[in-house]
Amino acid sequence: MVLKTLVFMPKQKTILVTGGAGFIGSHLCKKLLELGNKVICIDNFFTGSRENIKDFLKNPNFSLIEHDVTEPIFVASLDQIYHLACPASPVHYQLNPIETVRTNVIGTANMLDLAKRAGARILQASTSEVYGNPLEHPQNESYWGNVNPIGIRSCYDEGKRVAETLFLDYHRKGGVDIRVVRIFNTYGPNMHKNDGRVVSNFIVQALKGEPLTIYGSGIHSRSFQYVDDLIEGMVKMMGNENGFIGPVNLGNPGEFTIRELAETVIRLIPESKSKITYRKLPDDDPERRRPDISLAKTKLGWEPKVPLDEGLKKTIEYFRRIV
Ligand code: NAD
Numbered sequence: 001m002v003l004k005t006l007v008f009m010p011k012q013k014t015i016l017v018t019g020g021a022g023f024i025g026s027h028l029c030k031k032l033l034e035l036g037n038k039v040i041c042i043d044n045f046f047t048g049s050r051e052n053i054k055d056f057l058k059n060p061n062f063s064l065i066e067h068d069v070t071e072p073i074f075v076a077s078l079d080q081i082y083h084l085a086c087p088a089s090p091v092h093y094q095l096n097p098i099e100t101v102r103t104n105v106i107g108t109a110n111m112l113d114l115a116k117r118a119g120a121r122i123l124q125a126s127t128s129e130v131y132g133n134p135l136e137h138p139q140n141e142s143y144w145g146n147v148n149p150i151g152i153r154s155c156y157d158e159g160k161r162v163a164e165t166l167f168l169d170y171h172r173k174g175g176v177d178i179r180v181v182r183i184f185n186t187y188g189p190n191m192h193k194n195d196g197r198v199v200s201n202f203i204v205q206a207l208k209g210e211p212l213t214i215y216g217s218g219i220h221s222r223s224f225q226y227v228d229d230l231i232e233g234m235v236k237m238m239g240n241e242n243g244f245i246g247p248v249n250l251g252n253p254g255e256f257t258i259r260e261l262a263e264t265v266i267r268l269i270p271e272s273k274s275k276i277t278y279r280k281l282p283d284d285d286p287e288r289r290r291p292d293i294s295l296a297k298t299k300l301g302w303e304p305k306v307p308l309d310e311g312l313k314k315t316i317e318y319f320r321r322i323v
């Protein structure tokens with residue numbers, strides 16, 4: 001007798017990724033394609049690059065729409081939207097702060113309108129910046145934050161807070177199927193070499209033999225998450241069918257001072273002759289940041305797996321190829 005094995009393939013989904021040519025977006029597009037989905041990337045290439053998505057352009061399941069999310073758009077037959085479009089590095093979101101607010105507010109409302117019309121589930125890439133300069137440590141999702149509404153980071157922090165408000169209101173009043181993740185500092189390949197955030201700055205500086213620029217005294221802390229861990233958490237959150245909409249923290253609880261990060265990068269690039277130099281601390285720079293990830297563990301069965309050294313080694317290999 002021949003035993004027949006029935007293999008149940010999940011239905012192919014059509015998934016829109018805004019900001020898909022950026023650092024995180026490009027990893028997400030790759031993962032969603034590997035899972036067998038059709039992926040549509042929307043990007044205006046403000047901080048994203050064609051290089052990040054060039055491998056997908058020949059894939060028949062991938063398509064690109066060059067578009068600014070602050071303009072309305074309709075895409076038919078969508079199952080899911082991951083909404084990532086927004087510059088994430090302080091250097092870039094502060095270049096044109098009014099545009100950053102417009103992207104976070106008008107762009108997010110446009111994507112929620114699209115989700116409503118298309119009947120698609122939509123996930124917001126929110127941020128640990130909603131906690132501002134936190135008075136509670138570590139930060140869990142019930143903490144409302146300590147944010148300056150009129151500072152140089154407000155275009156991003158307050159923009160992202162309003163975006164969360166819009167998500168919850170479209171859910172409560174409009175019945176939109178939402179998910180909200182709060183992402184903590186994430187790093188990895190595909191970061192732009194001039195991105196301006198600390199991990200890419202330090203690696204590029206160390207590879208070029210230039211001094212590593214610590215802003216302030218180096219005692220400020222961050223918790224650094226490798227991008228593969230984040231992508232796994234985002235896909236789990238989008239796919240969960242247990243009614244959990246978030247917000248949920250996605251981050252690595254391993255907390256390091258910026259000085260420790262600089263020393264680690266120098267140690268992992270043994271040929272580097274770089275020293276450390278100190279620069280003025282930018283206004284409103286949060287002093288410390290560490291996620292409480294109990295909720296993600298309980299609701300999603302998720303926790304990060306990649307330790308800092310291992311993630312940095314992979315990121316250094318990437319920058320060796322492009323610097
Ligand atoms: P990134 O700057 O590399 O990517 C952002 C992408 O959005 C780019 O491709 C950019 O061109 C695109 N974009 C910006 N404004 C747009 C607009 N108006 N219309 C269309 N496209 C636009 O940044 P990233 O690190 O990949 O971050 C992606 C998302 O994740 C952002 O929403 C960011 O706020 C969020 N996030 C990232 C981190 C992190 O540590 N990387 C932490 C918290 C939250």
Ligand code: UDP
Nearest residue numbers: 090196197198199201213214215220258285
């Ligand atoms: N930082 C630094 N040197 C740099 C870039 C950043 O010391 O070249 C510091 C920055 O002041 C902050 C931390 O590193 O305290 C993280 O900065 P990043 O821009 O990566 O992320 P965010 O401040 O948005 O968490």
